[in-house]
Amino acid sequence: MTPDLRTAVGDLRLANPVLTASGTFGYGLDLEDLCPPERLGGIVTKGLSPLSRRGNQPPRIAETAAGMLNAIGLQNIGVEAFCSDVLPELRRRSVTVVVNVFGESPAAYREVIARCERAAGVAAYELNVSCPNVSAGGIEFGHRPAALASLTAACRAETGKPLWVKLSPNAPDLVGTAQAAVDGGADALSLINTLRALAIDAVARRPVLQRGYGGLSGPAIKPVALRMLWEVHRALPSVPLVGIGGIETGQDVAEFLLAGASAVQVGTAVFRDPAAPLRILGELERFCAAQGVAAVGELIGGLQWL
């Protein structure tokens, strides 16, 4: 018997629970030859802003044990280029597209959503209020519950489609920000973004990254992501969650589902293995079959706490 991999994040139905994480899979078609996006639960685009962004000066990346730091600075092609050049092709292939939205002000977030609303093919929006690598926008919303609630409400007014808010693991009050996003009208929460981190070049006595701090991702952050997911799930059990952070295997996905996620996103694993999302999906299917799990839905929130 093949396990039923279908899932749903709130009202959004997905063929399976494995999506790609923002900033690690381009705009959905960049790696189509190595990992066909139509076979995944969906793709989340690189963070899109109203206009294209140049990003930070290099060096932008540094490797660490079982992880990496990045400070890309949200370099992207801008929402217009995405909607006119990429989205029609994604739509033609029936890819489930989640647009990751970034702006330096609430008006900029609204502008990105408004432009996408005029196009066809977007399944949901994910507000990036948690990028540690830019000086304006993002985190100033993600760390302050009141600001986050009003930003979410402003975006809510632009669309009837599912609205996800991507939480920062660096926020002083995780559950408070999660609650604020829901109060503002979010349909689901995704977590986690990268953890603020520092890599040092001891010989040069300088940070490795040109920006100083960067965001840590990869297997090293998985236990932190699982803890945060479970905390939010326990505090807000009816809110659909999307789990992110260091997922490398199908069994990792099962752990995120047990901690309360309805779907997951695979990020840094793509850099090691461009076909990782598909491989992980196959592994999840085999894990379920071996464990007698008939449908992945059975796993969601199924962690037996002490």
Place this chain on the structure above:
Amino acid sequence: MIARRDLAARVASVEDLTRTCFRLELTCREPVVAVPGQFGMLRCGAELDPLLRRAFSFAGVRQVGEGWVVEMHIKEVGKGTTLLRRLAPGARTSLLAPLGNGFTLAGLSGGRLALVAGGIGLPPVLFAAEVLAAEGRPFDLFFGAARASELYEIDRLAAATAAVGGELGLCTDDGSRGEAGVVTGALERRLAGGREIGRVLACGPDPMLRALGRLATARGLDAELSLEEPMACGVGVCLGCVVELEDGSLVPSCKEGPVFPVRRLGERWRS
């Protein structure tokens, strides 16, 4: 363009070239086609540390029996390259390749083609030299290293240049072999001696490439540099490997490079 693939590969051999550099040969069952300047992202081990693959240029590729042999020259500098040096013949790994663009070998309108390599920058230059020699296109080649013991593959370089009547110029910083001083100095002396150079293709350490960038800019030479930016994905999605261009934009060198014409590059490479 040749389709990139994540190739299943087996280690055919690991052989020392110098005290710090080794030759790694990999066998693949699937066809491997690459042009000089292109690279691959090689998995260094099965564990999560090191997490990322490492970028290495092709030093050559040839068909042997049913399979294809990929040749790489690697300098042991850290965690990943140390693991690679210890691989036993038969070990399995994967190589995402071919990636990036290559050197412009064709379409020289006048003057001679000069290939320039510094240290472990030799692999794509050797690959270019052997392709040019096989096609019967003339070129000169300049290879520099810190000392005589770090110059390697001299026989192959001599054979390739001789095949087309070109010059092989060797340089060492300490003068222990060939001309004393940096390899860009050798090129400057040829230019001063009146040699017409139509194009320069180069790979090597940053200071060498920047010196070449300055020389090419000052003299109006057509030159292409193969750059080494730290890479995570190698396929254009992480945007970690950007290089600043002359117009101020930052582009991923794994996709738009690693080979760039000097005139396209930003100030850092030209002044």
